[in-house]
């Protein structure tokens with residue numbers, strides 16, 4: 523196991539000092555040139571913790587950091603708008619559209635979630651006339667979404683390809699063959715806004731404990747709140763935000779595709795204080811809709827069915843949730 527709690531490093535939370543975990547860092551430029559040592563390290567991270575930092579500061583990755591700032595400005599403008607404007611198109615599909623706070627279960631039993639979310643699917647942004655709320659349906663905003671989705675797709679596909687190589691997969695067995703760009707998938711950009719939340723008064727809190735549905739998640743947040751439950755550990759640990767880095771994690775379908783070799787780590791988001799709001803951006807790389815996997819229970823499942831089943835499940839009250847679905851069998 524390579525996930526350790528950073529000795530002496532803690533983060534003040536709920537009147538106590540909470541542990542911070544030590545994740546490894548992978549250099550994106552080195553992955554791009556398939557450097558053997560970096561690929562080996564990547565495989566170790568995906569097998570052990572299922573989470574790592576991706577250093578994007580070299581010239582090959584830097585562009586997405588600029589796109590992240592553009593997207594944050596767009597998100598601030600969007601989430602400050604009146605509710606009826608944000609909700610103009612509702613949720614046309616499970617991976618595209620807007621959902622207000624409270625549409626899913628929350629971080630503590632009996633609570634609902636504490637974030638509003640705008641999703642833009644890769645399928646929709648590639649269409650000639652993307653269907654979006656009119657406050658973001660203009661040339662500049664569509665370019666911001668497309669640049670971010672295109673850049674994130676390139677980064678996550680690079681990681682996927684390195685993992686195929688690291689596992690000695692060849693020909694049709696390479697993971698790229700179930701993530702072909704011209705085949706339909708539920709890959710999407712998710713923009714989340716957590717309004718300030720008073721845990722004593724509020725019933726809409728944080729982001730529930732879960733594993734991710736898809737193959738790889740590329741996550742950007744400049745703010746604290748994300749916690750993971752490292753393998754073999756019974757303590758939740760904070761993931762420290764690091765400038766110039768994204769956080770990447772393995773999701774259920776890549777775990778299934780790897781015959782449970784790769785690790786899909788359980789995580790959640792908790793509110794830090796009752797005065798600050800929080801922004802996070804996630805790109806979810808998901809397999810082609812028709813790709814088939816054997817899940818953690820030995821049952822054959824299609825990528826799109828796993829996605830839809832788990833999405834619906836996120837919304838049901840905690841007492842009706844099946845851990846096998848929420849935590850992907852972890």
Ligand SMILES: O=C(O)CCC(=O)C(=O)O
Pocket residue numbers: 712714729734741743748789790791802803804
């Ligand atoms: O908001 C975050 O930092 C993480 C959100 C998350 O885990 C997810 O959307 O799957």
Ligand SMILES: [Fe+2]
Pocket residue numbers: 732733734789
């Ligand atoms: Fe997640």
